[in-house]
Amino acid sequence: MTIWGRKTSSNVQALMWCVGELGLAYERHDIGHKYGGNDTPEFLAMNPNGTVPVLRDGDDEPLWETGAILRYLAGRYADDRFWPQDPAARAQVDKWAEWSKINIALKFTAPVFWRVVRTAPRDRNSALIAEALAVLGKYLDIAENRLAVGRFLCGDDLTLADIQFGHCLYRYFDIAIERPDRPALRRYYDRLAARAAFREHVMVSYEDLRVL
Numbered sequence: 001m002t003i004w005g006r007k008t009s010s011n012v013q014a015l016m017w018c019v020g021e022l023g024l025a026y027e028r029h030d031i032g033h034k035y036g037g038n039d040t041p042e043f044l045a046m047n048p049n050g051t052v053p054v055l056r057d058g059d060d061e062p063l064w065e066t067g068a069i070l071r072y073l074a075g076r077y078a079d080d081r082f083w084p085q086d087p088a089a090r091a092q093v094d095k096w097a098e099w100s101k102i103n104i105a106l107k108f109t110a111p112v113f114w115r116v117v118r119t120a121p122r123d124r125n126s127a128l129i130a131e132a133l134a135v136l137g138k139y140l141d142i143a144e145n146r147l148a149v150g151r152f153l154c155g156d157d158l159t160l161a162d163i164q165f166g167h168c169l170y171r172y173f174d175i176a177i178e179r180p181d182r183p184a185l186r187r188y189y190d191r192l193a194a195r196a197a198f199r200e201h202v203m204v205s206y207e208d209l210r211v212l
Protein backbone atom coordinates (compact mmCIF):
# COMPACT_ATOMS: atom_id res chain seq x y z
CA MET A 1 0.00 0.00 0.00
CA THR A 2 1.07 3.56 -0.61
CA ILE A 3 0.63 6.37 1.91
CA TRP A 4 1.06 10.06 1.21
CA GLY A 5 1.77 12.27 4.21
CA ARG A 6 4.58 13.76 6.26
CA LYS A 7 5.39 11.97 9.47
CA THR A 8 4.91 15.14 11.55
CA SER A 9 1.17 15.21 10.76
CA SER A 10 -0.91 13.98 13.68
CA ASN A 11 -3.35 12.29 11.31
CA VAL A 12 -0.53 10.57 9.45
CA GLN A 13 0.82 9.46 12.82
CA ALA A 14 -2.49 7.84 13.74
CA LEU A 15 -2.54 6.03 10.41
CA MET A 16 1.10 4.95 10.55
CA TRP A 17 0.76 3.73 14.12
CA CYS A 18 -2.18 1.57 12.99
CA VAL A 19 -0.21 0.30 10.00
CA GLY A 20 2.67 -0.51 12.38
CA GLU A 21 0.44 -2.32 14.89
CA LEU A 22 -1.09 -4.39 12.09
CA GLY A 23 2.35 -5.20 10.66
CA LEU A 24 1.45 -4.06 7.12
CA ALA A 25 3.99 -3.38 4.38
CA TYR A 26 3.84 0.13 2.98
CA GLU A 27 5.58 2.84 1.04
CA ARG A 28 5.19 6.39 2.44
CA HIS A 29 5.85 9.65 0.63
CA ASP A 30 6.56 12.89 2.52
CA ILE A 31 3.81 15.28 1.43
CA GLY A 32 2.44 18.41 3.08
CA HIS A 33 3.78 21.29 5.19
CA LYS A 34 7.47 21.94 4.31
CA TYR A 35 7.44 19.20 1.67
CA GLY A 36 4.44 20.59 -0.24
CA GLY A 37 3.12 18.37 -3.03
CA ASN A 38 -0.47 18.44 -1.74
CA ASP A 39 -1.61 21.13 -4.18
CA THR A 40 -0.62 19.41 -7.42
CA PRO A 41 -3.35 18.28 -9.85
CA GLU A 42 -2.22 14.67 -9.30
CA PHE A 43 -2.59 14.91 -5.53
CA LEU A 44 -5.89 16.83 -5.71
CA ALA A 45 -7.23 14.16 -8.04
CA MET A 46 -6.66 11.67 -5.20
CA ASN A 47 -7.87 14.02 -2.44
CA PRO A 48 -9.67 17.23 -3.43
CA ASN A 49 -9.14 18.55 0.11
CA GLY A 50 -5.37 18.69 -0.42
CA THR A 51 -4.79 17.16 3.00
CA VAL A 52 -2.81 14.21 4.28
CA PRO A 53 -2.96 11.33 4.82
CA VAL A 54 -4.07 9.60 1.64
CA LEU A 55 -3.83 5.84 1.32
CA ARG A 56 -4.07 3.67 -1.74
CA ASP A 57 -4.23 -0.06 -1.24
CA GLY A 58 -3.28 -1.84 -4.45
CA ASP A 59 -5.37 -0.57 -7.35
CA ASP A 60 -8.26 0.56 -5.16
CA GLU A 61 -9.52 4.13 -5.33
CA PRO A 62 -7.50 6.36 -2.96
CA LEU A 63 -8.87 6.91 0.53
CA TRP A 64 -8.76 10.04 2.65
CA GLU A 65 -10.19 10.98 6.07
CA THR A 66 -8.10 9.31 8.72
CA GLY A 67 -11.08 7.81 10.53
CA ALA A 68 -12.31 6.15 7.34
CA ILE A 69 -8.82 4.89 6.50
CA LEU A 70 -8.37 3.40 9.98
CA ARG A 71 -11.72 1.63 9.75
CA TYR A 72 -10.82 0.29 6.33
CA LEU A 73 -7.48 -1.08 7.54
CA ALA A 74 -9.09 -2.55 10.63
CA GLY A 75 -11.91 -4.13 8.64
CA ARG A 76 -9.58 -5.64 6.11
CA TYR A 77 -6.48 -6.55 8.12
CA ALA A 78 -7.11 -6.54 11.88
CA ASP A 79 -8.18 -9.35 14.17
CA ASP A 80 -11.34 -9.46 16.21
CA ARG A 81 -9.77 -7.97 19.31
CA PHE A 82 -8.67 -4.79 17.52
CA TRP A 83 -11.90 -4.39 15.49
CA PRO A 84 -14.66 -6.89 16.39
CA GLN A 85 -16.61 -8.56 13.59
CA ASP A 86 -19.83 -8.50 15.58
CA PRO A 87 -21.59 -5.20 14.78
CA ALA A 88 -22.66 -4.57 18.37
CA ALA A 89 -19.18 -5.18 19.80
CA ARG A 90 -17.60 -3.20 16.98
CA ALA A 91 -19.91 -0.26 17.63
CA GLN A 92 -18.63 -0.08 21.21
CA VAL A 93 -15.08 0.31 19.92
CA ASP A 94 -16.23 2.71 17.23
CA LYS A 95 -18.07 4.79 19.80
CA TRP A 96 -14.80 5.47 21.64
CA ALA A 97 -12.91 5.98 18.37
CA GLU A 98 -15.39 8.60 17.19
CA TRP A 99 -15.45 10.22 20.64
CA SER A 100 -11.66 10.41 20.57
CA LYS A 101 -11.51 12.01 17.13
CA ILE A 102 -14.12 14.64 17.99
CA ASN A 103 -13.33 15.36 21.61
CA ILE A 104 -9.63 14.68 21.96
CA ALA A 105 -7.91 15.04 18.57
CA LEU A 106 -9.98 18.01 17.36
CA LYS A 107 -9.96 19.74 20.75
CA PHE A 108 -6.23 19.24 21.23
CA THR A 109 -4.50 19.72 17.88
CA ALA A 110 -5.62 23.17 16.72
CA PRO A 111 -6.84 24.70 19.99
CA VAL A 112 -3.85 23.61 22.11
CA PHE A 113 -0.93 22.22 20.09
CA TRP A 114 -1.06 24.86 17.36
CA ARG A 115 -1.40 27.68 19.88
CA VAL A 116 1.60 26.42 21.86
CA VAL A 117 3.96 25.09 19.17
CA ARG A 118 2.77 26.53 15.87
CA THR A 119 2.44 30.07 17.21
CA ALA A 120 5.36 32.42 17.84
CA PRO A 121 5.94 33.05 21.58
CA ARG A 122 5.13 36.74 21.16
CA ASP A 123 1.74 35.87 19.63
CA ARG A 124 0.83 33.18 22.14
CA ASN A 125 -2.42 33.77 23.98
CA SER A 126 -2.21 32.02 27.33
CA ALA A 127 -5.87 32.77 28.17
CA LEU A 128 -7.04 31.01 25.00
CA ILE A 129 -4.71 28.09 25.68
CA ALA A 130 -6.04 27.76 29.24
CA GLU A 131 -9.60 27.90 27.94
CA ALA A 132 -8.88 25.17 25.37
CA LEU A 133 -7.18 23.03 28.02
CA ALA A 134 -10.23 23.35 30.25
CA VAL A 135 -12.48 22.10 27.43
CA LEU A 136 -10.08 19.26 26.62
CA GLY A 137 -9.71 18.49 30.32
CA LYS A 138 -13.37 17.64 30.64
CA TYR A 139 -12.89 14.84 28.11
CA LEU A 140 -9.56 13.72 29.52
CA ASP A 141 -11.35 13.29 32.86
CA ILE A 142 -13.77 10.92 31.13
CA ALA A 143 -10.79 9.01 29.74
CA GLU A 144 -9.16 9.02 33.18
CA ASN A 145 -12.22 7.35 34.73
CA ARG A 146 -12.38 4.87 31.91
CA LEU A 147 -8.67 4.00 32.06
CA ALA A 148 -8.79 3.56 35.83
CA VAL A 149 -10.68 0.30 35.23
CA GLY A 150 -9.04 -1.07 32.06
CA ARG A 151 -5.64 -1.22 30.43
CA PHE A 152 -6.99 0.24 27.18
CA LEU A 153 -10.03 2.32 26.24
CA CYS A 154 -12.15 -0.74 25.45
CA GLY A 155 -10.76 -3.26 27.90
CA ASP A 156 -7.62 -5.33 28.00
CA ASP A 157 -6.69 -5.16 24.33
CA LEU A 158 -5.49 -2.35 22.11
CA THR A 159 -8.27 -1.43 19.68
CA LEU A 160 -8.84 1.10 16.95
CA ALA A 161 -10.21 3.45 19.62
CA ASP A 162 -6.77 3.62 21.23
CA ILE A 163 -5.25 4.69 17.92
CA GLN A 164 -7.67 7.62 17.61
CA PHE A 165 -7.18 8.56 21.25
CA GLY A 166 -3.59 7.69 22.08
CA HIS A 167 -1.87 9.28 19.09
CA CYS A 168 -2.48 12.73 20.66
CA LEU A 169 -0.82 11.85 23.94
CA TYR A 170 2.84 12.12 22.98
CA ARG A 171 2.34 15.79 22.16
CA TYR A 172 -0.01 16.33 25.08
CA PHE A 173 2.59 15.05 27.56
CA ASP A 174 5.55 16.64 25.78
CA ILE A 175 4.57 20.27 25.17
CA ALA A 176 4.95 23.07 27.71
CA ILE A 177 1.47 23.20 29.26
CA GLU A 178 -0.07 22.70 32.70
CA ARG A 179 -1.25 19.13 33.14
CA PRO A 180 -3.49 18.18 36.04
CA ASP A 181 -2.61 14.90 37.68
CA ARG A 182 -4.37 12.06 35.88
CA PRO A 183 -2.54 8.93 37.04
CA ALA A 184 -4.50 6.38 34.97
CA LEU A 185 -4.00 8.44 31.81
CA ARG A 186 -0.28 8.74 32.52
CA ARG A 187 0.02 4.97 33.12
CA TYR A 188 -1.86 4.37 29.87
CA TYR A 189 0.46 6.72 27.99
CA ASP A 190 3.51 4.94 29.44
CA ARG A 191 1.97 1.66 28.26
CA LEU A 192 1.58 3.06 24.74
CA ALA A 193 5.11 4.46 24.79
CA ALA A 194 6.40 0.93 25.45
CA ARG A 195 5.01 -0.19 22.07
CA ALA A 196 7.49 -0.18 19.20
CA ALA A 197 4.98 1.08 16.61
CA PHE A 198 3.94 3.97 18.85
CA ARG A 199 7.55 5.01 19.43
CA GLU A 200 8.37 4.80 15.72
CA HIS A 201 5.34 6.58 14.30
CA VAL A 202 3.92 8.80 17.05
CA MET A 203 6.87 9.86 19.19
CA VAL A 204 8.21 11.93 16.33
CA SER A 205 9.89 15.31 16.80
CA TYR A 206 7.59 18.24 16.04
CA GLU A 207 10.41 20.79 15.87
CA ASP A 208 9.83 21.16 12.12
CA LEU A 209 6.43 22.63 12.95
CA ARG A 210 7.56 25.08 15.62
CA VAL A 211 7.06 28.75 14.88
CA LEU A 212 9.77 30.84 16.55
Ligand SMILES: N[C@@H](CCC(=O)N[C@@H](CS)C(=O)NCC(=O)O)C(=O)O
Nearest residue numbers: 009010011032033051052053065066
Ligand atom coordinates in the same frame (compact mmCIF):
# COMPACT_ATOMS: atom_id res chain seq x y z
N1 LIG B 1 -10.21 15.38 8.53
C1 LIG B 1 -8.95 15.05 7.92
C2 LIG B 1 -7.97 16.17 8.23
C3 LIG B 1 -6.67 16.05 7.45
C4 LIG B 1 -5.74 17.21 7.77
O1 LIG B 1 -6.18 18.31 8.12
N2 LIG B 1 -4.42 16.95 7.61
C5 LIG B 1 -3.45 17.99 7.87
C6 LIG B 1 -2.24 17.40 8.61
S1 LIG B 1 -2.71 16.70 10.18
C7 LIG B 1 -2.91 18.54 6.55
O2 LIG B 1 -3.05 17.93 5.52
N3 LIG B 1 -2.32 19.74 6.63
C8 LIG B 1 -1.73 20.38 5.48
C9 LIG B 1 -0.27 20.06 5.29
O3 LIG B 1 0.27 19.16 5.95
O4 LIG B 1 0.33 20.71 4.44
C10 LIG B 1 -8.44 13.69 8.43
O5 LIG B 1 -8.84 13.31 9.56
O6 LIG B 1 -7.68 13.01 7.73
